[in-house]
Amino acid sequence: MTRRAEPGAGTSVTSKVLALLEAFTPDATELSLSELARRSGVSLATAHRRAAELVEWGALERDAAGRYRVGLRLWEVASLAPRGLGLRDAAMPFLEDLYEVTHENVQLAVREGLEVVFVERIAGRDAVPVWTRVGGRFALHATGVGLVLLAHAPAAVQEEVLGAPLRAFTPKTVSDPAHLRRMLADVRKLGYSVSDGQVTVDALSVGAPVFAADGSVAAAVSLVVRADSTQPSALAPLVMAAARGIGRALAGGPSRVFPAGRPR
Amino acid sequence: MTRRAEPGAGTSVTSKVLALLEAFTPDATELSLSELARRSGVSLATAHRRAAELVEWGALERDAAGRYRVGLRLWEVASLAPRGLGLRDAAMPFLEDLYEVTHENVQLAVREGLEVVFVERIAGRDAVPVWTRVGGRFALHATGVGLVLLAHAPAAVQEEVLGAPLRAFTPKTVSDPAHLRRMLADVRKLGYSVSDGQVTVDALSVGAPVFAADGSVAAAVSLVVRADSTQPSALAPLVMAAARGIGRALAGGPSRVFPAGRPR
Structure with a gap:
């Protein structure tokens, strides 16, 4: 029932960043790097590089096992919607x-x-x-x-x-x-x-x-x-x-x- | 009291996208294009192009007057934090x-x-x-x-x-x-x-x-x-x-x- 853009449909960096965010769904709130890459339709190297930038800003966080999840900082910004x-x-x-x-x-x-x-x-x-x-x-x-x-x-x-x-x-x-x-x-x-x-x-x-x-x-x-x-x-x-x-x-x-x- | 990265501190596209999101604060939840550009430390042309991509995805929305605000779609993703x-x-x-x-x-x-x-x-x-x-x-x-x-x-x-x-x-x-x-x-x-x-x-x-x-x-x-x-x-x-x-x-x-x- 969730609207999803085609993975990797856009070719711009912006759309790749957004595809990484969109990889997270209610039944997949924590993802490994390979899951993140696959679900967002980008290469492992791209996922790794972009995810590191998102983690640094706080849009994503990593748990003790290194899995990615949506970060509190993104939630703070989104709370302004x-x-x-x-x-x-x-x-x-x-x-x-x-x-x-x-x-x-x-x-x-x-x-x-x-x-x-x-x-x-x-x-x-x-x-x-x-x-x-x-x-x-x-x-x-x-x-x-x-x-x-x-x-x-x-x-x-x-x-x-x-x-x-x-x-x-x-x-x-x-x-x-x-x-x-x-x-x-x-x-x-x-x-x-x-x-x-x-x-x-x-x-x-x-x-x-x-x-x-x-x-x-x-x-x-x-x-x-x-x-x-x-x-x-x-x-x-x-x-x-x-x-x-x-x-x-x-x-x-x-x-x-x-x-x-x-x-x- | 809010932690803010230096506007435009990063040079990557990812950081520019994130700077656009970070332009919104509790006392500035709706921004014109020029405010958005100024607050995120990018050029008007860059802000316009990136904001259009963010609007298309739903990370930003525009009101009747054309002002930008954080979009419901970003809030949906962030709700997974x-x-x-x-x-x-x-x-x-x-x-x-x-x-x-x-x-x-x-x-x-x-x-x-x-x-x-x-x-x-x-x-x-x-x-x-x-x-x-x-x-x-x-x-x-x-x-x-x-x-x-x-x-x-x-x-x-x-x-x-x-x-x-x-x-x-x-x-x-x-x-x-x-x-x-x-x-x-x-x-x-x-x-x-x-x-x-x-x-x-x-x-x-x-x-x-x-x-x-x-x-x-x-x-x-x-x-x-x-x-x-x-x-x-x-x-x-x-x-x-x-x-x-x-x-x-x-x-x-x-x-x-x-x-x-x-x-x-």
Whole structure:
């Protein structure tokens, strides 16, 4: 489900450096030099030279066994991404409130191309198991957050998703384009989405859009609960209120939410 | 307080690419092309060419006004850093518990060189204001997490910190090396740190070490409360228990904490 450029597709040094970073995936977070070279489609010598530069800067680190992994320094720079931790910081107080009131799974996601990227999740210890990974991706047409993001995506994005085969994760996944189109219209009309057993049969997710100041949808928030535990209509106001709060915080700008200075 | 390489210090293309990324800082998350070029020490033409490659890959994004910012794709790759979100994912259930019990500020940090890097924070809405930024840095000798990380750092790191001028953030900051050395010995003996008014006068922080399987200190956890609200000795067991839980989760490996598959 992860978008990957063709290994070594670019010939520029920049693209080789990026290919090295792209060699790391959720199921391969630590790589030997030869794995790194193979996965990024460059020679062993090139991988060795570039990786040494990346290690020196801190974009990569080496463990005791000499294996490479993504470095904390890259994570620090990446934490400045407005759509990553920037969004997450603005949203966190509202996500916390949602969690405290429900003790269910709370998720925050954005659309990247034709997929959902999860930016934050708070997992209730006793809530229905949800194995979303922060930084992980998923299809747009099945999850609560995905349905919201798809419903408010540009027409071209919707057509591309609806025009491709829609994978059925469970018997309840809506994989008929006409049916999905009606669902998306409902999401826009009601102001929230419901994904009932469409990813795993035992879970129900209610999602709502976070509007940016310009009226576009910047993100989506959801609650995920056991499929038989609650009526979606009871959860929707909670999720929508949290989404509105996050939208307001975003409009105020990150500097209002987290003034610079005095950490401790 | 941020470590910065000399702009354009390296002459390789790799170092120029990294210099472009490093141009972004907490107080400059969106940059025009000329700002990007100036801050990274490369020519306008070079900045333009490299930035275009970074935008194409998704390491940078451009906003409606054409300004550059760190892209979500870089954040996705960086989320694979074991010391960033990897640690954070393992720690989150324990941080949540700590927050639910206290409703105070909960922080998770690691040492990077001579500084603290904050990996997670959960902020109580009514708790004493703490303006730590996830991904942000701070001095080792003042904060609760910093004192823990310094107390357990290699001797060479301790000597370097103690040998340099120790900035006094408040009148209570310990900036005398001999006094600080005794404090660090206490941190090791007691198993927790106390930073009482040493960063801001109204806040008190209690920190505890997260031990890795090899016995080294991988991270530190802290609670930050109002300076006059609680005895540190009452908070210490809570913080230490959370730190031990995180250490156990780390030893079990990320795959045990977040099995792959079925996100929703």
